[in-house]
Structure formats: C-alpha cells, structure tokens
Amino acid sequence: MASVLAVRELRKFYPKVKAVNGVSFEVEEGQCLGLLGPNGAGKSTTIEMLEGLVKPTSGEILYRGKTLDANYRERVGMQFQHTALQDFLTVRENLNFFRSLYQRTMPLDQLIEACHLEDYLDRDHRKLSGGQRQRMLLAIALVNDPDLVFLDEPTTGLDPQARRNFWELVRSVKARGTTVVLTTHYMEEAYLLCDDIAIMDHGRVIARGSPQNLLAEHFNDSVLELPAAEVAGREIDLPLVHKEDRVEILSADVNAAVRKLLDAGLSLAQLKIRPRTLEDLFIQLTGKELRS
Numbered sequence: 120m121a122s123v124l125a126v127r128e129l130r131k132f133y134p135k136v137k138a139v140n141g142v143s144f145e146v147e148e149g150q151c152l153g154l155l156g157p158n159g160a161g162k163s164t165t166i167e168m169l170e171g172l173v174k175p176t177s178g179e180i181l182y183r184g185k186t187l188d189a190n191y192r193e194r195v196g197m198q199f200q201h202t203a204l205q206d207f208l209t210v211r212e213n214l215n216f217f218r219s220l221y222q223r224t225m226p227l228d229q230l231i232e233a234c235h236l237e238d239y240l241d242r243d244h245r246k247l248s249g250g251q252r253q254r255m256l257l258a259i260a261l262v263n264d265p266d267l268v269f270l271d272e273p274t275t276g277l278d279p280q281a282r283r284n285f286w287e288l289v290r291s292v293k294a295r296g297t298t299v300v301l302t303t304h305y306m307e308e309a310y311l312l313c314d315d316i317a318i319m320d321h322g323r324v325i326a327r328g329s330p331q332n333l334l335a336e337h338f339n340d341s342v343l344e345l346p347a348a349e350v351a352g353r354e355i356d357l358p359l360v361h362k363e364d365r366v367e368i369l370s371a372d373v374n375a376a377v378r379k380l381l382d383a384g385l386s387l388a389q390l391k392i393r394p395r396t397l398e399d400l401f402i403q404l405t406g407k408e409l410r411s
C-alpha cells in the first residue's frame with residue numbers, strides 16, 4: 120500500500136513545553152488513522168503541523184513522498200475544532216466561500232448530499248445544532264474534494280445519536296477512498312472508524328497498531344463486573360478491583376472465575392462479562408481516565 124503521509128521525528132517545542140517530542144508514523148492510502156491521548160498529549164499540535172498550520176521545530180512531513188508545497192493545501196481538507204466563520208453567513212454561503220478558495224472543487228449538490236445539509240442551506244450557520252454544525256464543518260473540509268482529510272475531535276460535544284450519524288458520514292468519506300486522520304477522545308469512535316491507532320502521551324506515540332491488534336497484544340483476559348454490594352463481606356478467591364459502586368475481576372479463564380463466584384455463594388443475576396476495550400488499554404498506558 121502506498122503511503123499518503125509520512126511523518127518522521129516530528130517535534131514542536133514551546134518555551135515551557137515540548138508539545139510534540141519525536142513522533143513518527145505513516146498513513147496509508149484510504150486508511151483512517153486515529154490519534155488518541157489524554158488532554159495535552161500533543162494530538163492537536165501534531166494535526167496542526169500535518170495541516171501545515173503550525174511550523175514544526177524539527178522533523179519531516181512528506182505527502183506522497185514530497186515535502187509540503189502549495190499543491191498540498193489544494194489536496195488536503197481540514198475540519199477545524201473552532202472555526203472562525205463569518206457571522207451572518209448561511210450554510211450555502213459558507214460552502215460557496217470555501218469553494219472559491221480552491222481550484223478543484225466538489226460539486227455543491229454532491230457536497231450537500233454527502234453531508235446531509237439539504238434542510239439547512241439557507242440557515243445562518245450560528246443557528247445550527249451541534250450535529251448540523253459538525254456536518255457543515257465536514258462539508259467545508261471536503262469542498263476541494265481532498266484525498267486526505269484531517270478531523271480534529273469532530274464529534275466532541277455531540278449527543279450519542281448525532282455522533283453515530285457523524286460516524287456514518289466519515290465511513291462514507293472513507294468509502295470514496297479518502298484518507299482520514301482524526302483525533303478523538305472517544306474510544307468507541309476510534310474502534311469503529313480507525314484502521315490504525317496511535318496513542319499519544321507527553322508528546323510521544325506510546326502505542327501503535329490496529330484496534331484489534333493493540334487489544335490482542337496487551338490483554339489476554341476479560342472483565343467480570345458485579346455490584347459492590349453483592350461482593351461485600353464475602354470470601355472470594357479472586358483478585359478484586361474496587362471501582363465506586365462495582366467490583367471488577369480480571370480473568371483469562373472466565374469459566375473458572377464464574378465457578379469461584381458461584382462457590383462463594385454470590386448471585387450472578389447482575390454479573391456482566393465484557394472483553395477488554397480500547398478504554399482499558401488507554402487507562403493502562405496513560406494512567407488517565409478519558410475526558411468525555
């Protein structure tokens with residue numbers, strides 16, 4: 120597979136902080152790379168350097184084997200976290216404004232259909248709901264029919280339904296063959312959308328791989344979960360992890376663990392058994408809970 124983007128030893132130092140401190144990775148054609156990490160890990164700074172908005176302190180970014188040039192801006196799309204859109208413009212006016220900035224553009228009707236904006240075209244963009252606004256920002260990112268698109272926390276602040284709808288849009292963007300680089304705080308989003316994940320902390324990549332491989336590499340156990348009240352005061356021959364109102368048991372042999380719980384006389388009516396998730400991996404690697 121051809122690499123669309125190659126990043127080598129990328130660094131961005133500010134006077135008091137090493138925001139990005141030696142990051143290297145490649146993004147293959149048509150793939151979705153997710154940058155994950157706790158607050159301040161360096162995700163946005165990385166993506167801003169990839170977008171050409173922030174100048175690296177050192178390191179190299181290659182687009183299709185070449186350093187970034189004027190052609191790069193024409194070929195990439197960016198969905199900003201906080202976009203300074205002009206007041207009073209409608210959705211249609213915004214799309215037309217951004218289309219006027221590029222030589223190659225996606226036909227307006229195709230853009231509107233792709234991002235489901237039909238019903239809001241003549242609305243002032245400040246009057247859009249969170250989900251509608253993100254769809255408009257995605258449409259802006261796609262105006263130049265890019266072959267590489269950057270999405271920085273595209274679903275932060277959306278309700279679960281709007282988030283799911285947005286995931287469908289990202290899938291359809293991928294289905295067009297567009298390469299995607301996104302940052303997210305939502306592990307489910309990363310699991311469902313990303314072919315490849317780079318977990319960042321303190322300006323570095325601390326784990327890298329497909330969601331499935333990362334989980335297989337780090338875990339061979341499952342999580343059994345019971346209400347704390349059910350477990351309280353009982354002798355159980357298993358390592359218990361106490362979490363607020365529940366207790367977790369990590370076990371590579373679920374059948375044996377369940378037998379021990381039965382032997383201890385517990386009711387398993389509220390037992391939950393789940394496989395390990397990216398969220399577990401994230402907490403294990405960074406020691407931090409996710410921001411929701």
Ligand SMILES: Nc1ncnc2c1ncn2[C@@H]1O[C@H](COP(=O)(O)OP(=O)(O)OP(=O)(O)O)[C@@H](O)[C@H]1O
Nearest residue numbers: 133136137138156157158159160161162163164165
């Ligand atoms: N322009 C700047 N000047 C000084 N420090 C900065 C600047 N931009 C970012 N930083 C610092 O660099 C570090 C990385 O920030 P960055 O925004 O890249 O992290 P992030 O992983 O995107 O975090 P979040 O999830 O909160 O968006 C932080 O400590 C931040 O305060």
